[in-house]
Amino acid sequence: MKYLKNIAQLKLDSDKCTGCGMCVEVCPHAVFIIDNKKAIITDRDLCMECGACQLNCPFNALDVRKGVGCASAVIKGKLTGSEPSCGCSATSNCC
Amino acid sequence: MGNCSCQNKKPDIVNKSNAVKVSTELSIMDITGRWKARWNIGRMNFKVKPGLYKTGEPDPGSEVFISSNYKMSFDILRKNLTGIDAWIIVLDTAGINVWCAAGKGTFGTDELVRMIDKTSIKDHIDHKRIIVPQLGAPGISAHEVKKQSGLNVAYGPVKASDIKKFLKNNLKTTDKMKKVTFTFSERLILTPTEFVLSLKYSPLFLILLFLIDIIIGGNGLEVFYKDIFIYFGALFSGTVLFPVLLPVLPFRSFALKGWILGMIYIITTNLIVFNSIQGNYIHMLTAPILVSFLSYNFTGSSTFTSLSGVEKELKLSLPLYGLSILSGVAVLLINFF
Numbered sequence: 001m002k003y004l005k006n007i008a009q010l011k012l013d014s015d016k017c018t019g020c021g022m023c024v025e026v027c028p029h030a031v032f033i034i035d036n037k038k039a040i041i042t043d044r045d046l047c048m049e050c051g052a053c054q055l056n057c058p059f060n061a062l063d064v065r066k067g068v069g070c071a072s073a074v075i076k077g078k079l080t081g082s083e084p085s086c087g088c089s090a091t092s093n094c095c
Numbered sequence: 096m097g098n099c100s101c102q103n104k105k106p107d108i109v110n111k112s113n114a115v116k117v118s119t120e121l122s123i124m125d126i127t128g129r130w131k132a133r134w135n136i137g138r139m140n141f142k143v144k145p146g147l148y149k150t151g152e153p154d155p156g157s158e159v160f161i162s163s164n165y166k167m168s169f170d171i172l173r174k175n176l177t178g179i180d181a182w183i184i185v186l187d188t189a190g191i192n193v194w195c196a197a198g199k200g201t202f203g204t205d206e207l208v209r210m211i212d213k214t215s216i217k218d219h220i221d222h223k224r225i226i227v228p229q230l231g232a233p234g235i236s237a238h239e240v241k242k243q244s245g246l247n248v249a250y251g252p253v254k255a256s257d258i259k260k261f262l263k264n265n266l267k268t269t270d271k272m273k274k275v276t277f278t279f280s281e282r283l284i285l286t287p288t289e290f291v292l293s294l295k296y297s298p299l300f301l302i303l304l305f306l307i308d309i310i311i312g313g314n315g316l317e318v319f320y321k322d323i324f325i326y327f328g329a330l331f332s333g334t335v336l337f338p339v340l341l342p343v344l345p346f347r348s349f350a351l352k353g354w355i356l357g358m359i360y361i362i363t364t365n366l367i368v369f370n371s372i373q374g375n376y377i378h379m380l381t382a383p384i385l386v387s388f389l390s391y392n393f394t395g396s397s398t399f400t401s402l403s404g405v406e407k408e409l410k411l412s413l414p415l416y417g418l419s420i421l422s423g424v425a426v427l428l429i430n431f432f
Binding site for chain 1: 195198232238268341394401402405
């Protein structure tokens, strides 16, 4: 299953990439493959912006707009004027 | 063999360790607790105490697994460690599962490094490996953990049921183990929680409906009952039918998929239950909107939606929701006067 077309904000800087494969290791949707010692984005529409690749890239080659794809978080964020964050805590219901 | 002696290098601390031994079999209490959590009963208080645990009789060569303190996550991990002697470090994620907590950062590098220190796990083992579930990666920076604690993060499989294969495969995940799925049964199991959560605003809604139908509209109870029927049918459609039918509904937007499901719901209900295609105009306008909104809300429970996408959907659907509700009110007023 894929989500909306051309919407995920994921950038890969090939100059910085060393082909270490950490992005392949952590991505839950197989967005990356390593080809000729460089990571390649196979299908951006598969990206859910979880941010795992960016956080685990030792060479800062990845840039993701990290966030939760959660409607109640987005609505809550808009209502309170804060960053969309899932309200999961010991006292409130979420995910 | 030279490295055999390592097995006895740290027997003292291992023997004296305050690691809590846990069973790899789930008790009736564990299972009923999980069932209750699925129905949203005490789900936010289904926790284990953060700290060091063990399954079987681990020694310094045993693997170290990292988990969250949502009891369902911890239970699923230990259940899949049957016959394996292992250490488990439970992080404090405020009772939230690994993936959601990683998204928030509570299952994160800082908490992991803190617990590595607090549990003195490095005194328990003679290697430098810890196994972090791959879904923890949005909160964990493997190279940062290495820098701060000296331990190497090996990302384990998405599903705990693959742990034995992962161990056999020399701590390497296969492509299949890395991939998050959203199968029929994975969607179905979410529906009780979705449905129960959607009931939260029902008392308020029913009071509102009573006011509009009986007090302001001056209708008989029959109209009120019909509205209640349509309302709960819409809740069921949005929270149970939508997750189940997700892949077969057209378009990619959840709100749009849900609106289409809502139209199908109201038209079939009108035909079968009330014997007319268009039925009540207000139902035709409002029921699909309610189903659409509940479906949109399901993005939070799905495994593949992005923040940018969810924001875009809101921008596109809010004006349509508003317009439909206004039209509904307009029809109501026209009928009234």
